[in-house]
Amino acid sequence: MFRYYVALGISIVTEILGAISLKLSREFTQFSWTFLCIGVFLIMLYSLSYAMRVVPLSVAYGVWSGAGTVLTAAVDVTLFHQTFSIGELLGLALIVVGIVSLNWSGEAEEEIDYEALQVENKMNVKGL
Numbered sequence: 001m002f003r004y005y006v007a008l009g010i011s012i013v014t015e016i017l018g019a020i021s022l023k024l025s026r027e028f029t030q031f032s033w034t035f036l037c038i039g040v041f042l043i044m045l046y047s048l049s050y051a052m053r054v055v056p057l058s059v060a061y062g063v064w065s066g067a068g069t070v071l072t073a074a075v076d077v078t079l080f081h082q083t084f085s086i087g088e089l090l091g092l093a094l095i096v097v098g099i100v101s102l103n104w105s106g107e108a109e110e111e112i113d114y115e116a117l118q119v120e121n122k123m124n125v126k127g128l
Helices: 001-023 033-051 057-080 086-105 114-127
Strands: none
Touching: 001 033, 001 057, 033 057, 057 086
């Protein structure tokens, strides 16, 4: 189960790197940033799809999109000197609360061995 959460973490980090390189590509006119953007987004998609093999969809997508949004905003502040209003900060705080609540609700799900279910489902599909 741990490796699927690592894959989810990789997808979050590559999403942030992709967003940064997308901004620096200047509408795909800077080719080195454009190729980096495409490459890290492909890694992000693969990592996210790998994580979703076991991590429930609502948890995986919620954590990926929420953490990506909050961390990208933090990078925007530090690298690009963006400022946020109180409303924007409150919105980011609500996203963090949502991520935490998704993870708490997913704790009961962890008792299920999703990897074993995946194997059983594959065996049933092949048997049809």
